[in-house]
Amino acid sequence: MRRKKKCREAYSVRRAFGFGMQEISQTLYGRPALHLECGGTAEIENCRGILQYDDRNLKLDMGNMWMLLEGDGLVVETYRQSRITVRGRIFSVRFGGEGEQRG
Numbered sequence: 001m002r003r004k005k006k007c008r009e010a011y012s013v014r015r016a017f018g019f020g021m022q023e024i025s026q027t028l029y030g031r032p033a034l035h036l037e038c039g040g041t042a043e044i045e046n047c048r049g050i051l052q053y054d055d056r057n058l059k060l061d062m063g064n065m066w067m068l069l070e071g072d073g074l075v076v077e078t079y080r081q082s083r084i085t086v087r088g089r090i091f092s093v094r095f096g097g098e099g100e101q102r103g
Contacts, residue, residue, distance in 0.1 A: 032062040042069060042086045058086060068094045
């Protein structure tokens with residue numbers, strides 16, 4: 001007796017998440033992200049702009065919130081359309097939300 005082959009559907013990310021491709025990219029890639037390394041590097045993705053910057057503070061506009069990196073010798077090495085790379089000794093990271101003063 002022969003075994004019947006199972007009919008499998010092709011895997012679809014759209015079907016798995018329940019949205020169209022544009023919605024997937026906005027959900028997965030459009031949100032701010034912070035990557036910290038122990039060597040003193042921070043990489044921030046999907047940032048809208050720099051609000052305040054000196055060698056001790058870097059305050060970023062993240063859309064509906066802001067983020068403040070505090071440390072010593074902070075240097076913005078890369079500032080591209082949606083990615084910022086910062087090097088230095090980072091002591092703290094603080095976040096603030098809507099309704100708070102951004103400047």
